[in-house]
Structure formats: C-alpha cells, structure tokens
Amino acid sequence: MATGARHEPRDRRSPWLAIFYWLVIVVTSVPILVMVIYSFNNAPTSRITFAWNGFTTYWYRNLGQVSGLTHAFLVSIEVAVISSLISVIIGTPLSMALGRYKFWGMGSINALVFADIAAPAIVVGAASLSFFLSINLNTGLLTILIAHVAFNVAYVVVVVRARLSGMDRSIEDAARDLGANPFVTFYRITLPLLWPALLAAFLLALAMSIDDYVITSFIAGSTVTFPLFVYGAAKVGLPPQVLCFGTLIFFVGLTLALANGFLNRRHLAVRAATEDSLTK
Amino acid sequence: MTNVATTRVREPSRLRRWVSRHSPPYVLSLLGVGWMLLFFLIPLGSGLIVSLETGNPVRGYNLTWNWHIYSQIFVHSDIPYTTFFIRSLIYGGSATIFCILIAYPMAYFIAFRVSERWKSSLLLLVLISFFVSFVIRTDMWAFVLADQGIVITTLRHLHLVGKNFHILGTAGAVIGGDVYNNLAFMVLPIYVALEKIDLRILEAARDLYANTRQVFLRTVLPLSRAGIFAGVLLVFISTVGDPVNSALLGGANTYTIGQAIQDAYLNNQQFNVAAALSTILMAMLGLIMFVYARVFGTENIENLV
Numbered sequence: 001m002a003t004g005a006r007h008e009p010r011d012r013r014s015p016w017l018a019i020f021y022w023l024v025i026v027v028t029s030v031p032i033l034v035m036v037i038y039s040f041n042n043a044p045t046s047r048i049t050f051a052w053n054g055f056t057t058y059w060y061r062n063l064g065q066v067s068g069l070t071h072a073f074l075v076s077i078e079v080a081v082i083s084s085l086i087s088v089i090i091g092t093p094l095s096m097a098l099g100r101y102k103f104w105g106m107g108s109i110n111a112l113v114f115a116d117i118a119a120p121a122i123v124v125g126a127a128s129l130s131f132f133l134s135i136n137l138n139t140g141l142l143t144i145l146i147a148h149v150a151f152n153v154a155y156v157v158v159v160v161r162a163r164l165s166g167m168d169r170s171i172e173d174a175a176r177d178l179g180a181n182p183f184v185t186f187y188r189i190t191l192p193l194l195w196p197a198l199l200a201a202f203l204l205a206l207a208m209s210i211d212d213y214v215i216t217s218f219i220a221g222s223t224v225t226f227p228l229f230v231y232g233a234a235k236v237g238l239p240p241q242v243l244c245f246g247t248l249i250f251f252v253g254l255t256l257a258l259a260n261g262f263l264n265r266r267h268l269a270v271r272a273a274t275e276d277s278l279t280k
Numbered sequence: 281m282t283n284v285a286t287t288r289v290r291e292p293s294r295l296r297r298w299v300s301r302h303s304p305p306y307v308l309s310l311l312g313v314g315w316m317l318l319f320f321l322i323p324l325g326s327g328l329i330v331s332l333e334t335g336n337p338v339r340g341y342n343l344t345w346n347w348h349i350y351s352q353i354f355v356h357s358d359i360p361y362t363t364f365f366i367r368s369l370i371y372g373g374s375a376t377i378f379c380i381l382i383a384y385p386m387a388y389f390i391a392f393r394v395s396e397r398w399k400s401s402l403l404l405l406v407l408i409s410f411f412v413s414f415v416i417r418t419d420m421w422a423f424v425l426a427d428q429g430i431v432i433t434t435l436r437h438l439h440l441v442g443k444n445f446h447i448l449g450t451a452g453a454v455i456g457g458d459v460y461n462n463l464a465f466m467v468l469p470i471y472v473a474l475e476k477i478d479l480r481i482l483e484a485a486r487d488l489y490a491n492t493r494q495v496f497l498r499t500v501l502p503l504s505r506a507g508i509f510a511g512v513l514l515v516f517i518s519t520v521g522d523p524v525n526s527a528l529l530g531g532a533n534t535y536t537i538g539q540a541i542q543d544a545y546l547n548n549q550q551f552n553v554a555a556a557l558s559t560i561l562m563a564m565l566g567l568i569m570f571v572y573a574r575v576f577g578t579e580n581i582e583n584l585v
Contacts, residue, residue, distance in 0.1 A: 021389045050426070090311040091312050093307075093310075113316070120520065122521035122538045124323075126541050127326065131319075207411075211414050218542075250411045257404065
C-alpha cells in the first residue's frame with residue numbers, strides 16, 4: 001500500500017465528517033478545560049465553587065495543605081511504578097513466547113490475556129477481594145500491588161507483542177548464525193530493538209495503575225490511593241488541590257506520551273534509513 | 281546387554297534435546313501466565329465459592345454450599361437486584377450503541393480523510409481525556425452539569441428550560457458519562473479495521489458502478505465489522521458493570537448493579553451476596569458475548585485489542 005496520503009477514492013468531499021470529529025473532540029475536552037481553569041480559581045472556601053473569583057496560584061503553592069491528599073498521591077505513584085516495573089519484567093518474556101514461538105497452549109494464553117483486559121473491573125475487584133479473604137491475606141498496599149500487576153501484565157503483553165510481530169527477525173537470525181547464544185542475542189539485538197515498546201508498555205501500565213479506581217476500591221483495605229481519595233472527596237466537593245494534581249498529571253502524561261511518540265518516530269526513521277542503506 | 285546400555289545412554293540425551301527444543305516458550309511464559317492464573321483466573325473462581333458461603337461479618341463466613349443465594353437474589357430479596365441488573369444492561373447497551381454512532385464517523389475520518397502524517401495526532405486527541413484521571417474527569421462533568429453549574433444556568437438564562445430541569449441524576453447523564461469515558465475504546469478498534477482495508481477494493485466497487493452509499497454499505501462496513509465487534513465487546517462489558525458514572529452523575533433512580541456489588545461488599549459486608557451478584561454479572565456478560573460472537577463473530581478476537 002502506498003505510504004503517502006491514503007485517501008478514499010471519492011470526488012466530492014463533504015466537510016461534515018471533519019466538523020463532526022472536531023465537535024466531538026471539543027466536547028470531550030470540556031472536563032479537561034474546566035479542571036485546568038478551576039485549579040486557578042480563587043475560591044473562598046477549600047472546596048471548588050461554581051463562581052469565578054479571580055485568578056490565583058494559591059492552590060498550587062499550597063498543594064500539600066489537604067490532609068491525606070499528598071500521601072494518597074505518593075501511594076499511587078509508588079504502586080504505579082512498582083507494579084509497572086514488575087509487569088514489564090514478567091510480561092516481556094511472555095510476549096517473547098507468544099510472538100516468537102508456536103507452542104501447545106498458546107491459544108489458551110492468548111485467550112487469558114484477552115480475558116484479563118476485557119473482564120469488567122467490578123467483577124475482577126470483587127473476585128480479587130473474595131480471593132484475598134479466602135486465603136486470609138489482609139488487604140492493603142501488597143494486595144493493591146498484586147492486583148495491579150495482574151491487570152497490567154496483559155497490557156504489557158499486548159503492546160510488546162505488537163512490536164515483536166512487526167520486527168525483522170533476520171537480524172536475530174544473523175546474530176545466531178554468527179554464534180551468539182540466545183541470551184547474547186536477546187541482550188545485544190532483541191532488547192535494544194524492543195526498547196521503545198518496553199517504554200511504551202511501561203507508560204501504559206503506569207497510566208492504567210494511577211487511574212484505577214474500581215478494582216482498587218475493593219482491595220485497598222485502609223490504604224488510600226489518589227483515585228480513592230478523589231472519589232471520597234467528590235461526594236462532598238473536591239478541594240481545589242485535587243484539580244491541581246489532576247492538571248499536573250495531565251501535562252506530565254501528555255509530555256511523556258508525546259516524547260514517546262517522538263522517540264518511536266525517530267526510531268522508525270533510523271531503522272528505515274538503515275534498511276535503506278543496507279539494500280543499496 | 282550392550283543394546284540396553286546404549287539405549288539407556290541415548291534416552292536422556294534425546295529427552296534433553298526434546299526438552300530444550302520445546303521448553304523455551306514455556307519457560308518464558310511461566311511468570312506472566314502464573315501471575316495471571318493465580319491472581320486473575322483463580323480469584324474469578326473463588327468468587328463463586330465465596331457466594332456459596334453463609335455467615336455474617338461478625339462471626340465470619342463458612343462454606344455451606346448455599347445455592348439458594350442465587351434464587352434469593354432474584355426472587356426473595358428486599359433489594360430489587362433484578363431491576364438493577366436490567367437497568368445496567370439497558371445503560372450499557374445504550375452507551376454501546378451511541379459509542380458506535382459517534383466513533384464510526386470519527387474513525388472513518390481519521391482513516392480515510394486525513395493525510396498520513398496527521399493520523400497519530402488526531403488519534404492522540406481521541407485519547408486526550410485519558411490523561412485526566414477517570415474519577416476527576418467524570419466528576420468534572422458532574423461539576424459542569426450540576427443544577428448551579430454553567431450549562432443549566434446558561435440554559436435557564438436563555439429561557440430554554442424550566443426551573444425543574446435537571447441533568448444530573450437522570451439516566452441520560454449516566455449513559456452520557458459511559459459514552460464519554462469509553463468512546464476511545466470504540467474509535468481505536470474501528471480505526472485499526474478501517475486502516476487494514478485495501479483501497480483497491482473500494483476502487484473496484486466504484487468501477488463496477490457502485491454509488492457512494494453502496495460502496496460504504498457493501499464494502500467498507502462489512503470489512504470493518506471486526507473492529508466494531510471488538511469495540512462493542514470492550515465498551516459493553518466495561519459500561520454494564522461500571523459503578524462510577526452512575527454514582528457521580530446519577531441519583532437514586534439510576535442505581536446500577538456495579539454500585540450494588542460495591543455497597544454489598546464494602547458497606548454492608550454481605551460478602552456472599554456481593555460475590556453472588558458479581559458471579560451472576562460475569563456469567564450474564566459471558567453468555568451475552570458468547571451469543572453475540574456466534575451471531576456476528578469474527579475468528580480471532582485476541583488480535584484486535
């Protein structure tokens with residue numbers, strides 16, 4: 001297929017599709033705009049208010065003022081980083097198995113990965129709590145970590161496997177022909193080529209973990225994560241600092257995603273150039 | 281004698297070769313699959329076990345194989361669980377249909393009307409709300425749509441609605457929230473499916489005098505069926521069980537089964553009831569998805585996510 005513009009062959013183009021697309025994007029941006037704008041609202045109380053009382057950076061300068069919020073945020077970061085690391089470490093070999101071998105039981109593993117992603121969070125949360133109750137494991141930080149790894153492994157597999165299937169195997173074969181053992185081949189060839197996918201998988205896992213409310217709500221015990229804190233606060237009105245944290249997460253997440261996309265694109269460009277020079 | 285000896289020597293080496301040829305994928309999958317089995321699949325089963333226990337939060341629960349819990353939930357319950365189930369299915373179904381209607385044109389636009397270099401940016405825009413925490417972005421809608429919020433006060437100023445007009449607490453608000461939070465899960469698979477379509481097929485259809493509508497209905501739509509299928513699967517499953525949209529955007533009349541499971545487990549500590557409800561929900565979704573896959577199915581759904 002041509003790599004240039006991929007247009008549907010059609011003479012008349014109505015603008016309605018474009019208008020519709022942008023309209024939906026505008027509507028979906030409303031909560032983001034409201035969050036960013038109201039994080040600067042000079043609200044008279046420590047709850048967000050509908051009235052606009054002027055611009056202030058007070059809430060950003062007093063981020064740590066709300067008791068429990070900062071701690072919940074740090075717990076979420078900790079859970080996200082640790083669970084994402086574990087997920088990438090155990091999910092990458094699994095992706096290698098699924099992407100590089102044909103073996104008995106592969107279909108079942110693929111189905112398991114799919115079920116892990118598609119299963120409704122409410123059922124997974126309730127079932128996890130049932131399980132932890134059955135084995136008498138007290139719910140808390142440990143159970144949150146276990147459950148987050150359990151759903152993040154599947155996301156890691158999906159991302160890494162997709163990259164593996166698009167990867168040129170001939171380089172690995174060449175390394176093997178030149179006498180490299182499987183470990184050297186993995187470390188010197190596969191891993192460097194896979195790096196962007198591992199980073200993308202890690203970032204996705206990070207995002208899924210930081211964002212999870214439903215599953216965590218069941219198995220958190222007395223531990224409070226950021227989404228749990230926000231949910232609890234939402235019923236009585238959010239403190240403006242929640243919007244500040246939300247705004248910070250938004251911009252950090254967006255920056256990371258854009259940087260990752262940029263790295264990916266550069267990576268692809270470098271590879272294309274290398275392949276180009278090799279064929280010449 | 282020597283024969284036996286040689287076979288004895290040869291046997292392990294053959295076995296070892298066989299093992300070393302076939303074991304790598306199993307060794308590689310061990311940890312990942314083990315974790316998912318132990319902390320995802322087995323818990324799903326243990327939910328069934330807990331539902332068959334009887335007892336109370338103070339004394340603890342014992343397994344008594346109390347299958348009656350399942351009839352109690354539907355028939356002899358003070359709490360109308362049947363209504364919650366039906367309501368949740370209606371909300372999930374409506375949200376899924378709206379998602380298809382909104383997502384398809386968007387995915388079509390990105391796949392066919394945009395030059396290659398802008399596609400990833402436009403896809404990122406579809407995902408933009410995921411960069412805001414789920415609970416915050418849903419609560420921001422509650423903030424915007426509240427009775428004193430900007431939308432309703434504006435509508436009142438323009439005399440478009442009366443004093444008794446509300447958005448929050450209605451089924452519309454909950455379904456709207458479900459659509460908003462899941463739209464990307466519909467756009468992405470449909471986009472992937474459309475992107476795979478060989479454009480020469482569309483050209484061929486046009487050469488054979490198909491008009492615009494026929495090209496779409498006879499080629500594009502059937503060829504993107506797998507994408508719609510995957511999207512429906514993801515959106516329907518996640519919206520039927522969701523407790524957050526109905527809790528933050530709904531009211532007393534929009535109480536869903538997701539909230540019921542949460543309340544039974546976490547507030548009332550009726551572990552057996554909660555586990556039974558969640559087992560029923562899982563079985564119900566499994567059955568609906570199985571029938572749906574049989575009717576509209578595609579071969580390998582795993583490849584679509």
